[in-house]
Amino acid sequence: MAPKSKPSSRAPKKRDATRERLLSRALALFQRKGVEGTTMRDIAKAAKLSLGAAYYYFPSKEALVFAYYEDNQEAYEALAAELTGTTREQLGALFHGKLDTIRAQRKMLAAIVQRLVDPGDPLSAFSAQTRAVRDRALGVLERVLAGAAVPSDVVPLAARALWLLQMAMMLVFVNDDSDDQKRTHGLVDDALDMIVPMLPLLGTPMGKAIADKVTAALAKAGI
Secondary structure (H helix, E strand, O other), X not given: OOOOOOOOOOOOOOOOHHHHHHHHHHHHHXXXXXXXXXXXXXXXXXXXXXXXXXXXXXXXXXXXXHHHHHHHHHHHHHHHHOOOOOHHHHHHHHHHHHHHHHHHHHHXXXXXXXXXXXXXXXXXXXXXXXXXXXXXHHHHHHHHHHOOOOOOOOHHHHHHHHHHHHHHHHHHHOOOOOHHHHHHHHHHHHHHHHHHHHHHHHHOHHHHHXXXXXXXXXXXXXX
């Protein structure tokens, strides 16, 4: 397994305590009952707030899931800020670290997998509503690739390919029943060991031609 990055030394972002309590209680309920099986009234009651107060902070259950996405992305960026080592080591730390950040919500994410992969669903990793978080995640990968032997004009495509791989690993991870999800972590290492040595090939004429075709296909698919 690739070495993990050092803990972030940045000061934690100051947050509203009520917002945090609502989100914490909601995630606990989502883990136990699923997103569909949980109501806003359930969440308000668990947070010891009135329903109106809960709606003041989060107008819907989907808004709570979006808040989770935002917080998870911040944790990912904090991890990225402390990266060191080779491109392979940095990508390994990012991939393994990302899986660690979603470990506590595996059941919730497994319950909404169909929504996560449907571009038409607001909660999807591919939806217009999640584009800002998606772009930030791509930015993290682009910064790592910028320090590798990858042509600058191919970096965005390579970052998207790695992001799609990361999403695939997350989908495997949430349903992985092996001890500490070792099966998924092993798959991450095997995939990166194959892919990273191939990155410089994107700078060759053949590599660029393939990259152009893949870019066009992804654009056609709206990804």
